Amino acid sequence: MSDKNAAARGPVAPANTTLGEALSDRGVSRRTFLKFASYTASILALPPTAATAIAQGLANARRQSVIWLSFQECTGCTESITRAGTPSIEDLIFDFISLDYHHTLQNASGHAAEEARHTAMRENAGEYIVVVDGSVPLKDDGIYSTIAGISNLQMLEETVRDAFAVISVGSCAAFGGIPGAYPNPTGAVPISEIITDKPVINISGCPPIPEAMTGTIAYLLSFAALPELDHLGRPKAFFGEAIHDRCYRRPFYERGMFAKSFDDEGARQGWCLYEVGCKGPVTYNACATLKWNNGVSFPIQSGHGCLGCSEPGFWDMGGFYKPLSTAKNDPLKWAGGAAVAGAAVGATSAFAARSLRNKSLKAAAAAANAPATEEKE
16 A cells, blocks of 8 residues: 655544544545455455455554664664565554654654653553564663663563553564573563563564564554464464475475585575574474565575574574584474474474464454354364
């Protein structure tokens, strides 16, 4: 729904205007809006019938106040979301949400910036969403990262107090990430370790896929509820399957055909990258399906193994270029060779993924008052 000319958008709609009214005022047709709803349903792994529920939910929703905090991080998560395709960052800010505070993107600074945060908290108490990227240092009273004269911990607790929900974007916020890697000199912890009285959604990755972030926000706006989460608090729509199970190199893995280096004949033939360190079998993310840069590619397709960046402790899993069977804290044990291990991992993961998908299908069908068609086990 992006406009080619951002200047053609006109003034931003008032906060009390519904999204349906705002989009109509901007000349967005019903057909275009339904296409967007259908796309959103597809990336959330929901059936086509859920598009109607998403369209209705978005049309009746009001622009969501969002406060984005950045702590111990590299700005990669913000860089990622600025490259989102549908909705784009422009669509998100001007049409769907009111981005009232963002350390990197806001024009205001100093006292004016902090006043914007406090105003958003006061005027939207109980309804605003807090997005956080970066971990929080707790050692030495959090002195290792401060903003506006207070520690990250103080700013987080103050901002989240009246929030509806918290979204931790990036592995630093979700699991501690690189700042929390051994020996963790700043005492960095994930957001969920601090915030225990509010819903926390983890969208891990270093950085996360942009559509995983925008899609989750679209879900919150559509259904006014949290999406189904896995045991690590991540949306199952994006983290319900291992990269290994959707990888186009998977057949080579099952036949025991592995590249031994990045420049050998096997690598040139597109063989599996397991033996040069790919962590795809134990990494849950949508890289192989959504891909990056509007579906152009993902690391394995570009010839590099998965680093496992969406998993807890990925930085300390062992060498990035060592196979899992020789890496530290190996979560995958070989038994009977590559073919047997590949088949076992694949069968288990595929069964689990189908079960999770069927639950999502039923939930979406209930929301749209439509029958669900299950995948056969």
